[in-house]
Amino acid sequence: MKQADVVIVGGSAAGIEAAITARKQYPSKKVIVIRREERTLVPCGIPYIMGTLGSVEKDILPVAMLGNAELIIDEVTSIDREAKTVTTAKGEIIGYDKLILATGSRPLVPRMPGTDLSNVFTIRKEIEYLEKLQEALKQAKDVVVVGGGFIGAEFADECRKMGLRVTVVELLEHCLYLNCDEDFCIRVEDKMREVGVQVNTTCRVKAIVGDQKLDYVECEKGLHFKADVVILALGVVPNTELASDAGLEIGEQKGILVDQYMITSDPDIFAIGDCAEKFCFFTGKPTAVRLASVASREARIAGANLFQPRRRRNQGTIGVFATMIADTSTGVAGLTERAATNLGFDLVIGEAAAPDRHPGSMPGARELRVKLIFDRSTAKLIGGEACGGVTAGEIANVLAQAIAAGMTANDIALAHVGTHPALTASPLVYQIVNAAEEAIIKLPR
């Protein structure tokens, strides 16, 4: 029987980061990573395989990142918590002192007719499957993306870059509606339409229709969208079967229940990433934000806590995300106005827009718009959105630090910022600062 100090089940973003952290924090400990796949994908890069990168080969997570952790290609089929062992599909039994579950998630498949037709794809993190999808897209003329969240929007944009006629069908009022407020969603939708993507919101899919060959997507209100390929981008389901079979508790958002130290209901078992339950930074309540960046952060917590379980505490998920559709980037940190209102916050909003270079005549200058969401009672920043050029992603990270640090509108109005003509807005109109100033005049004095 093989034995390791740390066994990690799963070797995508969370599993790899946990192995790196474990080796860094506890260099004398033996770490084994067990995953099904010889090679895994950079998860966020998956949409970009289709058009921008052009091949799956360009989106492989380098195995060298694992350093001197041992990698075993196999599938863990059960956990014996008494014996502290895992059993694999190939029949191996491996003993652990500490176990980390990083089993990820799988695509949600909606209950409707036609999802089993050929050329209907979900977004699986599997090399061969994605190669098949890419091949199908190369043969196609019309593609329908069901689900206009950021993964769906990114797939639509990539299919458009491949020269396909693309239709997005979204159930909610807007694309990206779970990530952004309406005005920011509309900017993304406008951009999608500008580059030729057909966008249909408040639109429920009833069935995918075809006879042997895929034909069209049928929606309510009599709408039909011709499709040679359908991509279902409707979110993910955490992979928790291994954990629940072993008797570990599952949370209300369907992830493996963990505490603030990423420890499950078994003190020797951690869970991280898409398979683990998440808690909201602002409310402490379960939330369903599943992102590679969140997974990586949880892995760094679990990896450090393995043998000193109180070393790093998870204060909850702020939720920071960025996307780019055509030439327009959107970055979001924390709560949207809509989400915060639904949670019962009394809000003060500040907005500002200005060129992202200065003077505005600098080549490549783009408008960057920032919206800040403050809790009226504390004046603290609880959310922010940015839309503009390539800096919008790091702008979201500026906002995330301000949120994490509990910065108030006044703190942000006095934020220390550096500026440069080719890199940022002018100091006189730096959007985050000016949005805070706009909020301040609406706050009680």
Add this chain to the structure above:
Amino acid sequence: MKQADVVIVGGSAAGIEAAITARKQYPSKKVIVIRREERTLVPCGIPYIMGTLGSVEKDILPVAMLGNAELIIDEVTSIDREAKTVTTAKGEIIGYDKLILATGSRPLVPRMPGTDLSNVFTIRKEIEYLEKLQEALKQAKDVVVVGGGFIGAEFADECRKMGLRVTVVELLEHCLYLNCDEDFCIRVEDKMREVGVQVNTTCRVKAIVGDQKLDYVECEKGLHFKADVVILALGVVPNTELASDAGLEIGEQKGILVDQYMITSDPDIFAIGDCAEKFCFFTGKPTAVRLASVASREARIAGANLFQPRRRRNQGTIGVFATMIADTSTGVAGLTERAATNLGFDLVIGEAAAPDRHPGSMPGARELRVKLIFDRSTAKLIGGEACGGVTAGEIANVLAQAIAAGMTANDIALAHVGTHPALTASPLVYQIVNAAEEAIIKLPR
């Protein structure tokens, strides 16, 4: 006699931002801005007039920013603090309740022979003067930039873009040596050399030589550099004559002395921007960081404090700066390793480099290198440097928020960050986080 609630002397970045803030915070108050120039320049844009923008006209600060503050084109020649009036060159007397001095700075002219030769320029914020400089550059073949700080480096890069042969002469060991640590300076110098700029460091200029026509720059150790134009980029001297003539105290860094509320030794007079003394965020001691972004921040403090003088407090200058030479950007926040060591800090350093997009095969991906400087005794971040593509400027702003919030290495290792293939590094190698992880393993447990 004219009378206003607020009189602001100077209408560049600081003066304009003070007027905007005063009008926003105290909408019923009458604000007058008095400045010499009908039109002023975007100060940070000045180097870019030469090559990138191509004309002074593209670098004008829009006067509309002043909103409904009154603008008077005139020069204030004296302050009567008893009568609470200012007198102008045109003989006007204007009464104030609160006075803000935003008189800026002027270029330092070194004491050496030849600085008065024609075609020897400093970097004055004056439209006609800069037009003359640009005209001279258009006629030139060889230009020598004396001073390799970031303004000198930016001018050198712009002259290079105009097709000139450019030589930079810097007294210190490296260009940008007051802003960055050696390794980051060397990256910038390498880039300058790569694009054809001749860089001479540890090189003292003895004289500028010419007989009627400018001929060459003479340095120690027998070095001569041919020059049709010389640009002196050696820093600035605060304009404090008006203040000192009125009996206001001057600080040891030669700025008008102010307290944390931007109030001078006269409780009704504020001073902001380049003319005002600065204090270091880390030590509370006088410092000489003069940047438009710092000026703008001080203006927002003074503007808010005008009639409620304790509304906003200046906790000192962190110093956040960014520059771009050719295609390489550098962003810095807080103390360099060298500066912190000189101030007596015991340091722990963490560094990380990775592509700024992910996977690294994404088009446009560049290496972004980050160095973090932590105070060993508190594990708090006190400085950071970034070098890479266009996001390095906002990366410096992420670092600045972390510094301002007192984030420790562990806080930064657990920073909430958003990532996207086209916009940021991978979550597994996000440079700021990984540099913190590198530092943590060197910190006492």
